[in-house]
């Protein structure tokens with residue numbers, strides 16, 4: 001699942017390449033839009049909204065795409081070979097005089113009136129990278145479900161849009177709470193949300209994602225992707241588990257609770273995301289089957305004493321996140 005920064009970078013590239021250009025040909029390779037033709041329309045702008053991409057055309061038409069896990073847009077000069085994957089994975093092609101935009105593996109492709117964009121993105125909470133950022137609104141939605149694990153709530157695009165698995169995992173580490181900590185037990189949830197937002201904003205122009213400030217190989221993340229390796233702060237082996245991220249079931253006491261069985265999400269079913277945490281630096285419950293993670297002071301607290309299995313390895317000390325210090329160029333992520 002791409003994070004919002006990936007989508008924002010893709011939107012920036014598309015905007016640079018296509019905005020103001022007239023479409024000379026379009027090819028929708030999905031049955032629903034097979035007869036659609038955008039030729040003659042001008043690309044007005046390409047706008048990221050959370051993890052959604054909105055390409056707006058003259059005549060009040062919007063192409064809505066979502067990358068989900070595998071999708072990507074690639075840009076080519078006319079005549080250049082297309083290298084984004086096998087041709088059967090191509091879903092849509094937009095051609096202008098200067099550039100060809102090829103959408104690979106896009107699971108969501110919709111054409112709709114621009115005036116009706118709210119139908120596809122209106123459910124989203126404030127965008128962590130957008131001009132509509134509104135922490136108060138996020139906190140109202142976040143704390144409305146105090147029993148929900150904070151790691152799941154941070155991924156709920158209705159609460160805040162654009163945050164993905166890596167940033168929510170890293171933000172929980174930096175805030176010293178496990179991803180299973182109930183929202184209502186998180187001290188200063190606004191600070192946690194702003195930490196996550198700062199991480200993603202610091203990466204918007206970096207092709208190589210880093211949450212530690214370091215771009216050195218193996219040092220770009222605190223806990224994400226580091227299962228069983230020593231915590232950079234305390235040396236304790238980092239743990240890894242799947243976390244259920246399904247929306248909470250409807251409250252059975254609510255007057256509008258639908259009749260019929262409530263489908264419960266959890267280990268037995270429903271969407272999950274892999275997450276990582278340091279059982280020493282992060283307070284709070286662990287995965288439902290694994291019992292409490294720890295009671296040790298977290299990095300957000302006052303003590304940073306090393307605990308656990310630090311064996312002859314100096315804790316990693318990262319520089320502060322410095323926006324805009326990443327290398328430019330290099331491969332994009334779609």
Ligand SMILES: [Zn+2]
Nearest residue numbers: 231234278281
């Ligand atoms: Zn640790």
